[in-house]
Amino acid sequence: MRPGRFPGTGRPGHRTILIGLVAGSCFLASGGDRPAMAQTAYNNALEEAPGSWWGPGAGRRLAAESEWPNAFGTLGIVNAAGPIDTRGHPFFEPLGTNGRACVTCHQPADGMSLSVETIQRRWRETNGTDPRFAAVDGKNCPHLPQGEPASHSLLLNRGLIRVFVPWPPRAADGKPIEPEFDLEVVRDPTGCNTHPEHGLHSANPMVSVYRRPRPAINLRYVASNRFGVSPFIGKNGLLASVDPDTKKPVNMNLMADAREPTLKTQMQSAASGHLEMPGTLSPQQIAQILGFELQLYAAQVSSHGAGRLDEAGGPPTLGPRALERGRDGVLGNNTTAYVFPMGEVWKDLPEGTGDTEAARNAFRESVARGHDAFFFRTFWIQDSMHINSVGLGNPIKRTCATCHGMHMLGMDTANGWMDLGTTNLPWAMEPPQDPWSTSKPELPLFRITCKANLPPHPFLGREIYTQDPGRALISGKCDDVGAIVLQQMRALAARAPYFSNGSAPTLREVVDFYDRRYNIQYTEQEKQDLINFLSVL
């Protein structure tokens, strides 16, 4: 369930093993920055055979309903508009120069995200030549030797893609924004932020951070403009981004930093960036991708523990058909709509006849308790920017659903960024720095110094250390440092690791993170119930 570190990705203290494995696995390493076009053809041929891996240009059919195995059971995908012939479909075809398609990083079996397990398997199968590992962002930094596991360690171990944005940030009209803080690179294990060509002090200054592909499913909900959308951002009263076509404000819930206002701008950036496509998508391609994205639903559909999740009369939130039917743009942090409406059907179940049924009923009851822990169990939420700062006080005594309030998806309803502490110190995961530790930090570390003539960050002060400044990379605001847009909570079983920086390898670590961060003091039973609940979403 938990893929280990990938061999050869450079763990200090294991140098002998490392050299052996690198030598054994990188015979293709050419030192070139870009995988040769020929490899694409090779990979495509390899992928003709159906299986869980979906290669670019594979020309397979995506059925109206399909199921994909994962460690917790199976994920269900629904094409509400009917089966899709992916031949020639712009989401599935390599549109650019590097052989990648959207599907390269948004795999059906992985809930249209990408699990570390899939990444590692793909590396082994292709000796690191899959276009996934392209130099542009499938590597810790483009200048590193292509095809050596160590050069791709963040992708191989944590499932992270390099995301690079200009610094200082630019407004929608292209004008530079004067940031409220100075940004310095304190630690640069990938070499990218200090690199003369790719770094912060290059001719074209860029900040590189490393993030998980977000699941491209249930996007009708993610992109819904029906709740909390106004010309002013609900979290700070500043101007909301607008849709460049309609000039209307948008919900600002896409990407970890809300830099893309719409699915349309997002797909163009993805095509130019990830796919290295020259020029722009045609109106027809845009319409096709958008149409595909807005009719696609996915959720876990069967569970090793709980059995079928989509039985008639079962909990109304589970399975992809529930998402297809559900209403978007609804606030669910209440006992009328609920975030994840579970009903009462999995409470107080009979013992069951026979071991299998007894075990299934016990698991279902655990899921129901896990839901209640998510929805009703209070704890103190403290020093989390954009939740403690929006009129509730610091700390607040609330629940998981206070932040994860969107009906059916568990994102925030609009302008969904908050500082949970996943990327900001002291809560961000960092290897212990002591003489006995053999592990080294893998992610960059930035020092943010907020300008003295402006108010400090209300919870972190004027000096903040962060692995990823999140929203602040786009807004230039001190208050936004480390604020990350909540992802949807569906299809979690299919797409470990979790959090934008992949810092939680398992659902247990997600729960443990919260337990530490907010000193919740969950019992072991509560933790297991929460994990079981998350695993069936």
Added chain:
Amino acid sequence: MKIRYVSLAWLAISLAAVADDARLNFVSCPIVQDTPTVPCWLADYHGERYYLGIQTDVSAEFQPPYLGHQVLVEGVVTNRPRICGGIVLEPVKISVLPELDRSCNTRLPIDPRYTIDFNPRPPGPSLGRLAFADAQPPGPQPVKPPFVTKEFTVFFDFDQGITFRHPRDLMNIVHYAQETRAKNLTVTGYRGAMKLSDGTVLSESEAIAEKRARQLAELLAGAGVTAAMKTSWQAEPVPADGIDDWQSRSAKVVVTP
């Protein structure tokens, strides 16, 4: 316990009628007192404990302060039964001071003596409506001719510009300007000051009046107001007399059709 939305005009009149010795203006560390339901917010001053309000939701007139910061309190002492052990201040206006003060970290555990018997919003999910939904001021209303010059006042937290609290104010102005096809709009920023009960006067920072004026104009223009805009500001603090001094932290927007 009376918790309801009070219009600013009503509040101003009611406070003016209050005897000066019942007013209490002070700066101190807030204290959060847990209860079996929602937490209470308190503050100590001169050896006495005062009750400020409870945690509810964003629709509340009282929005709790922050641990990690001092809070500026402007209240009127009442002789109502204590809540969570604190003398009830009402009305009460608070403002979180922007600089951090990590010594403000008192969080008291549940104490059987203290319960909250009014509960507009439990600590978990709501019952499907905001706690004070009925008391919310109405949103933008249609504007009928003849179109007249209208003045809007925007209030701020101490030493702060626009925050999450302001979208409603901003929308009202944008709406009026657009409905009346306003030709001119002026924004005047003010720098507030506050006279505390011990005689000290706290003034906001010098640059704040300008920041408020510029920020408002920029946001209104960004939201589509096309009127010609003029900004000005008053860098000298508004004189403080200890009576409703929170009103000095403001900006005035005049919309002329």
